[in-house]
Amino acid sequence: MYAARRDRLRERCHAAGSAAAVVTRPANVRYLAGAAPQDAVLLLGRRQDLLVCAGPPDDRASPWRPDDTLALHILAEPAGDPAVAAADLAAAQGADALAVEEHHLTVTRHRALASVAPRLRLADLGGAVEQLRVVKDEEEISCLRIGAEIADQALGELLESILVGRTERHLALELERRLVDHGADGPAFATSVATGPNSGKRAHRPTDRRVEEGDFLSVCLGATYRGYRCEIGRTFVIGTSPADWQIELYDLVFAAQRAGREALAPGVAYRDVDRAARQVLDSAGYGEGLVALTGHGVGLEIEEDPQLAPAAMGKLDACVPVTVEPGVHLPGRGGVRIDDTLVVRPEADGGPELLTITTKELLAL
Amino acid sequence: MYAARRDRLRERCHAAGSAAAVVTRPANVRYLAGAAPQDAVLLLGRRQDLLVCAGPPDDRASPWRPDDTLALHILAEPAGDPAVAAADLAAAQGADALAVEEHHLTVTRHRALASVAPRLRLADLGGAVEQLRVVKDEEEISCLRIGAEIADQALGELLESILVGRTERHLALELERRLVDHGADGPAFATSVATGPNSGKRAHRPTDRRVEEGDFLSVCLGATYRGYRCEIGRTFVIGTSPADWQIELYDLVFAAQRAGREALAPGVAYRDVDRAARQVLDSAGYGEGLVALTGHGVGLEIEEDPQLAPAAMGKLDACVPVTVEPGVHLPGRGGVRIDDTLVVRPEADGGPELLTITTKELLAL
Known part of the structure; x- marks a missing residue:
């Protein structure tokens, strides 16, 4: 089910010219991944989808059901920003454009994403996930x-x-x-x-x-x-x-x-x-x-x-x-x-x- | 007291070259205005400080004590963004640069601010209010x-x-x-x-x-x-x-x-x-x-x-x-x-x- 939702989003991203997307808004992450540990972000990747977390997710808060189509990526540095790490991972997967939620990302975080992966063109995902959720x-x-x-x-x-x-x-x-x-x-x-x-x-x-x-x-x-x-x-x-x-x-x-x-x-x-x-x-x-x-x-x-x-x-x-x-x-x-x-x-x-x-x-x- | 806090912030803004600032982070607004009605923003203006709200503040939630140095500005259009209105008001007060909280404003809101007052140069207020609050x-x-x-x-x-x-x-x-x-x-x-x-x-x-x-x-x-x-x-x-x-x-x-x-x-x-x-x-x-x-x-x-x-x-x-x-x-x-x-x-x-x-x-x- 979550994989099907991500596929629908992927189609929209492809249609808009982005091979990858980072979803940061917690309710959107939960909708697409089935869980949203604190500060977790979802990378809709070119080769693989990843749930990127600052630390191990707390199972009790929102149970994490393993899913072949989505892997967990835990930051080595717990003080890091998972969205920045996700941009880095998107670049490593060979994406050239990355759609982000400009209505959720702050200017400061957006700039941090841009600087970690300077070759990645940042695009706006807009309310695409919110629209899927209606x-x-x-x-x-x-x-x-x-x-x-x-x-x-x-x-x-x-x-x-x-x-x-x-x-x-x-x-x-x-x-x-x-x-x-x-x-x-x-x-x-x-x-x-x-x-x-x-x-x-x-x-x-x-x-x-x-x-x-x-x-x-x-x-x-x-x-x-x-x-x-x-x-x-x-x-x-x-x-x-x-x-x-x-x-x-x-x-x-x-x-x-x-x-x-x-x-x-x-x-x-x-x-x-x-x-x-x-x-x-x-x-x-x-x-x-x-x-x-x-x-x-x-x-x-x-x-x-x-x-x-x-x-x-x-x-x-x-x-x-x-x-x-x-x-x-x-x-x-x-x-x-x-x-x-x-x-x-x-x-x-x-x-x-x-x-x-x-x-x-x-x-x- | 709130006026004194705003004066300290104003000094910092002037030192950084901005005659005006818009504070959007709720705890920062409350610190500087004594109240933070929902979605309210604070304009640290060139001529006057304004608390800009989408609607009349709910007294019970955070009592509003009138203060000569701070006026209330209620949007005519309740669906509007008070931060955008504040940028407009800053421009009307003759400011040429406006410091904003880039770590709080989303990319989308920042763009809306920029487009309502295209002659206003947007600068970053950074964590200046958070530093005052320590x-x-x-x-x-x-x-x-x-x-x-x-x-x-x-x-x-x-x-x-x-x-x-x-x-x-x-x-x-x-x-x-x-x-x-x-x-x-x-x-x-x-x-x-x-x-x-x-x-x-x-x-x-x-x-x-x-x-x-x-x-x-x-x-x-x-x-x-x-x-x-x-x-x-x-x-x-x-x-x-x-x-x-x-x-x-x-x-x-x-x-x-x-x-x-x-x-x-x-x-x-x-x-x-x-x-x-x-x-x-x-x-x-x-x-x-x-x-x-x-x-x-x-x-x-x-x-x-x-x-x-x-x-x-x-x-x-x-x-x-x-x-x-x-x-x-x-x-x-x-x-x-x-x-x-x-x-x-x-x-x-x-x-x-x-x-x-x-x-x-x-x-x-």
Whole structure:
């Protein structure tokens, strides 16, 4: 599988005139090699592919499965830069051009690569690996699905516990502990718990504010499972009966989120998914102050291509997992966010597959 | 204070021929501006210093204290790159040369900066801000001291609880919860808990292995307090009486760590501190397989300059906080790490100040 991914990348490199490439971005290395020990880089070589590491990889962190088509190269000097060593090895394999990830390499490292192999012409690999990563195979989707189940479980357990009087920070830490309890590698990103006036803020960092009766409580969390990261966000009301403004705002965000979900289909432009959700909020007068995107791809990173945003170019494919996460935050009052991870599927296969299945009814806790 | 730091940097820039600089590395931005909202960059301008942000800064994440000498500039287009905007603003202020952090900027971003302001000559700021950050003021040291107290408390509480049968992951999560309970912003780095054969590995990632009688248990954790990160590592024995090999190995690592601590003084070469600790382990036959460094600076980042390593160039100054953290790991058996954060002080002031005061006696838990 990893060899097949590398072959697809190799074709692209050849087409662009480079016989070799060095991949440095960790998620890209992991995608192509099956493991990404710290600081490791992947050399897509002219004669052989090498995973170049500063030291022996830690098996526990990301298991290394030996593979005939990929050898491990450990630097003699642990303080060396594996990318520089890889450039040297590429030159030794007779490459004359080497594609590198200019969006990831710093200017300083790029210069070091150029000087170790002065005869090597450095080209830009651009986002070629990120593009390969957009459409997932069923094994990747299955990791996301398990991660989503774990996040659903952690969230479900939290809802059964007593919330009033507990701080945002503690609730976030408890959710992260539960993710690990249920088998996650760890949280997919910093868990966000927002209460009262903080609720509805995207990526709110938990504070010491305590949950109070009458609050909106918005929670966003995700599990990493075998490297794959998913995301779920829900908003609840604390107490027995939500206020009218809370019900209205919730229904509105729910309608926007549903519109976004229902727009997901192969061939639909990214911006049209964004517009479907955004116009619901816009027409209710909440167009100002909305965040720049309605959703994004997920996978080995929590934010990857595509972006579901007004200026995004491109169209959805089948087997692309994305979030749909509109929200409204009213300064001083709070707000609502609803966030799911879904996989784009053709209508013949039942349409978008919802991975995060926790209810989206407005629960009063 | 922040203005004074920026003035020191400005002097360096002027001396190097640049009237303006853009600082992009987040810890450097925070050091010079007092806050580093996500993706914010600092323009050290010809006429005015600006903190350039993609959106309004989140006060809770890092409080923004208004300052006459530094204005906030929020991009009109939230998807824009603040560094590119800063280059544009520098040109508008009449700068002809702009120093940038080539060790942080990617090739792609550097090119975008060059193209937005083609008349601006881009120079390299190098590690100028990192160098300013090496020597800490007493306010910075006081943040580290509080962080160390928090880490000591969290560790002390863990030692009072029952450990046998609990997994590395759970112990690590509990330690992180306790850090936050005691007022940390969060953990300073991923807490490492290593049992039995895993013990003594540097930066071991916690697994599902459970603590057993007779195990070495090594723990490494740290608190972030107001952005400043410290580190403590200790090794314990589980059960009533440590085995002879455990006592011997512990005494050896303890002797190495003490030698490293005792070598800390203003004017001592970094490599000599490393050698002091390393030669104790070397002469006992553990020279092979040691990690590349004996310690490192701490501050706004958990690993910053200086490195206490065989090839490091430079000498310690007073008021430089560093870790001293030698260790030995015997594959299949486990090992010992002992790690303190200390501040280099002249002998007249009592010598190195130990921030992490948990006992280094070999405790049997």
